[in-house]
Amino acid sequence: xxxxxxxxxxxxxxxxxxxxxxxxxxxxxxxxxxxxxxxxxxxxxxxxxxxxxxxxxxxxxxxxxxxxxxxxxxxxxxxxxxxxxxxxxxxxxxxxxxxxxxxxxxxxxxxxxxxxxxxxxxxxxxxxxxxxxxxxxxxxxxxxxxxxxxxxxxxxxxxxxxxxxxxxxxxxxxxxxxxxxxxxxxxxxxxxxxxxxxxxxxxxxxxxxxxxxxxxxxxxxxxxxxxxxxxxxxxxxxxxxxxxxxxxxxxxxxxxxxxxxxxxxxxxxxxx
Amino acid sequence: xxxxxxxxxxxxxxxxxxxxxxxxxxxxxxxxxxxxxxxxxxxxxxxxxxxxxxxxxxxxxxxxxxxxxxxxxxxxxxxxxxxxxxxxxxxxxxxxxxxxxxxxxxxxxxxxxxxxxxxxxxxxxxxxxxxxxxxxxxxxxxxxxxxxxxxxxxxxxxxxxxxxxxxxxxxxxxxxxxxxxxxxxxxxxxxxxxxxxxxxxxxxxxxxxxxxxxxxxxxxxxxxxxxxxxxxxxxxxxxxxxxxxxxxxxxxxxxxxxxxxxxxxxxxxxxxxxxxxxxxxxxxxxxxxxxxxxxxxxxxxxxxxxxxxxxxxxxxxxxxxxxxxxxxxxxxxxxxxxxxxxxxxxxxxxxxxxxxxxxxxxxxxxxxxxxxxxxxxxxxxxxxxxxxxxxxxxxxxxxxxxxxxxxxxxxxxxxxxxx
Numbered sequence: 256x257x258x259x260x261x262x263x264x265x266x267x268x269x270x271x272x273x274x275x276x277x278x279x280x281x282x283x284x285x286x287x288x289x290x291x292x293x294x295x296x297x298x299x300x301x302x303x304x305x306x307x308x309x310x311x312x313x314x315x316x317x318x319x320x321x322x323x324x325x326x327x328x329x330x331x332x333x334x335x336x337x338x339x340x341x342x343x344x345x346x347x348x349x350x351x352x353x354x355x356x357x358x359x360x361x362x363x364x365x366x367x368x369x370x371x372x373x374x375x376x377x378x379x380x381x382x383x384x385x386x387x388x389x390x391x392x393x394x395x396x397x398x399x400x401x402x403x404x405x406x407x408x409x410x411x412x413x414x415x416x417x418x419x420x421x422x423x424x425x426x427x428x429x430x431x432x433x434x435x436x437x438x439x440x441x442x443x444x445x446x447x448x449x450x451x452x453x454x455x456x457x458x459x460x461x462x463x464x465x466x467x468x469x470x471x472x473x474x475x476x477x478x479x480x481x482x483x484x485x486x487x488x489x490x491x492x493x494x495x496x497x498x499x500x501x502x503x504x505x506x507x508x509x510x511x512x513x514x515x516x517x518x519x520x521x522x523x524x525x526x527x
Numbered sequence: 528x529x530x531x532x533x534x535x536x537x538x539x540x541x542x543x544x545x546x547x548x549x550x551x552x553x554x555x556x557x558x559x560x561x562x563x564x565x566x567x568x569x570x571x572x573x574x575x576x577x578x579x580x581x582x583x584x585x586x587x588x589x590x591x592x593x594x595x596x597x598x599x600x601x602x603x604x605x606x607x608x609x610x611x612x613x614x615x616x617x618x619x620x621x622x623x624x625x626x627x628x629x630x631x632x633x634x635x636x637x638x639x640x641x642x643x644x645x646x647x648x649x650x651x652x653x654x655x656x657x658x659x660x661x662x663x664x665x666x667x668x669x670x671x672x673x674x675x676x677x678x679x680x681x682x683x684x685x686x687x688x689x690x691x692x693x694x695x696x697x698x699x700x701x702x703x704x705x706x707x708x709x710x711x712x713x714x715x716x717x718x719x720x721x722x723x724x725x726x727x728x729x730x731x732x733x734x735x736x737x738x739x740x741x742x743x744x745x746x747x748x749x750x751x752x753x754x755x756x757x758x759x760x761x762x763x764x765x766x767x768x769x770x771x772x773x774x775x776x777x778x779x780x781x782x783x784x785x786x787x788x789x790x791x792x793x794x795x796x797x798x799x800x801x802x803x804x805x806x807x808x809x810x811x812x813x814x815x816x817x818x819x820x821x822x823x824x825x826x827x828x829x830x831x832x833x834x835x836x837x838x839x840x841x842x843x844x845x846x847x848x849x850x851x852x853x854x855x856x857x858x859x860x861x862x863x864x865x866x867x868x869x870x871x872x873x874x875x876x877x878x879x880x881x882x883x884x885x886x887x888x889x890x891x892x893x894x895x896x897x898x899x900x901x902x903x904x905x906x907x908x909x910x911x912x913x914x915x916x917x918x919x920x921x922x923x924x925x926x927x928x929x930x931x932x933x934x935x936x937x938x939x940x941x942x943x944x945x946x
Contacts, residue, residue, distance in 0.1 A: 288776075312567060462600070470591070490566065490776065
């Protein structure tokens, strides 16, 4: 009896959480005029027209936006995984002058609001002639600028026993060898976590993509989605919802593929 | 409390950067860049007009566009990064911010042909004696009326105009006779409609130098009270409902819950597809019935050239092309507003039964009846625009009173203007 009640409660909770998503999916199947006028979930005149419209209505195929987003995301994932782990290894295991100060500076960058540095960054990228290219999104990730991931991995590496390093050193490993043969394999849960969050955050990162990209064919998914809405005119809600559903697909795919590893990663992070 | 928004921050940054920009120190100079805000149809229309520019031998260009809200974040960053587009669409709401910070070029010597334009529009971008922008459209505030719904309810809206009192009476009657509907949507937070109301009370809203609010606290309070009374009488919707119905698709007139909506005249073309019967375009209510001097015709979106432009001559030619060329005029239609010249209006008003044609006719009929057009909106207008709406919302939710709210607005204006 108690289990039945618990299940009923959980189901209701799940439904409440899922309702907005369900609503978005069914709204994407309604004609524009029906979206806000009829309540409920079941469309009266279901249509796939919004998908066709949204895919091509901007004059550039939505596939191009998805491709652009995927390119940027893939590069950022690779950059973050490679360089953040290297940086974290240095902070956690190597001794060098100014280590503590630099670590504090790095942590401070987490606390700095992005808008403070925006204009300075923009000026730098403009001097490099990188405006309206993917470089402003990609290159920073190869310089381990995402301090959150560095911090995550530093904490993780600190939990790996130093004795393993010592053993490797006796077996003839240098600094690089320890990184490659000891730290990197043991770090894999944190690497997976980094990869997944890099992907999702970059996939959804609207602001810098808005600022740095201008040419239609170089726009990314979040910027293109915003294009369906405009406060000064009529918004294409149907197309927006349809393309939002399409946009969810890569995120869901990434999640499904890595889901088990995320959970394993989380579990491992909690262990000492 | 005044809010220190992201946009303010960017704006301040823009000012600083403009002040310390070293002339001659710049990146590559590629082709001319053209940038605008607007929904998808605007982007398509302008791309078509630019195609016409290219095929008539115009200079190379690249085009950029963004939705209205995002456009200003991007433009502020670009401007402070000394990388503003050459030709840009400017809204009157932000015009003085940019013009006052020397981010726009004086167009006076660039020889753009504005001879065909309505006089008020051609002069819309004049600040401190310099012409920083040229109006894209002739627009005025208006009221869209769903006559079909009103006839069904047994009411009428006099075409020759009515007073605010008569309007309130109508709204109450309508709400009483049609179950579950409202005579009007709640316009308490509509700062642009309020400007008309304020001008009907004897003064311009802002002093000529843009440094002061001329409208009195009493007028502001009267306005807030007016809408509070309509809400209390259930002639206007409660605040929570208004909050849910701001998008055009969700608006009360689109869902058949109100027979009236207010907006800039060209926006009727966005509402019309959502309403079954034709929308009539009428002046907003008056202080004395039929006296339209509170309203004005003006260009509220402008074409500007950025001060840092490397292609001022080409940019000027392009602006002239967009304003005067027949193909460009036809491509743009009324998507940027009612066209700013007689020639253009004649070219695009071919489809007589359309909402667009009614919008054009409205603007032409107003000529000679409206009051003088005000100076460009002052620096900080954007802050007042959102502040006014926020205060109205607080009144609507009962968090403050019309008296306290109007004082808060006057204080906000005192702090924001003249800086």
